């Protein structure tokens with residue numbers, strides 16, 4: 001787990017923890033998207049961490065997997081940090097979720113190319129909200145193939161956004177030049193179209209917004225949530241991925257399989 005030593009970063013992450021938001025495209029379309037005025041993040045807080053801007057960082061997670069975190073001001077939630085992954089293949093790379101915005105996604109894609117020598121050729125997006133696919137226009141402009149659930153495509157179109165290029169009904173496996181991933185739909189939870197991603201080589205489970213960080217005290221943005229099916233959805237993940245070594249929530253600090261129990265406890269408390 002990360003030790004935070006920089007006060008500015010601690011404040012940013014605290015904001016993120018307190019707000020625990022996962023922004024929806026619809027609810028943020030009218031939001032004032034002001035550039036962050038907080039103090040810039042300091043490089044080197046975590047070994048290998050690279051701060052690309054005040055609103056974007058990349059950090060080694062495990063093996064061929066990097067964590068990307070982007071921040072955005074979201075109306076009603078404050079400054080929200082959002083997690084995604086970079087999975088490095090031989091010469092190409094796979095992204096799990098874009099950064100929050102097109103600009104951040106452009107910076108992230110450039111960084112993977114210049115610092116890691118890989119071109120991102122595929123992106124898996126884990127639902128239609130803009131913390132998951134807010135950078136889809138930049139990705140598609142670069143000719144990157146974006147994958148998502150068919151329901152995510154439907155919802156993206158309904159929200160006035162471009163849909164993923166390749167869709168799947170309930171699950172798909174990708175092998176991007178050696179970067180292997182399984183994406184599947186475990187059931188409606190945070191959103192009707194939330195998918196999760198299992199990276200078998202690094203044993204990393206990306207739970208996205210349906211999995212809450214350890215510091216989370218509520219289930220987050222309930223706008224599209226399904227409390228009645230959420231617990232079953234978490235149990236479906238467990239059946240499919242019995243022993244993940246690392247579990248990445250949509251927002252906040254990375255943890256282990258305990259985040260699944262923690263999420264169920266929060267869901268029960270909210271019912």
Ligand SMILES: [Zn+2]
Nearest residue numbers: 022023129209
């Ligand atoms: Zn969401």
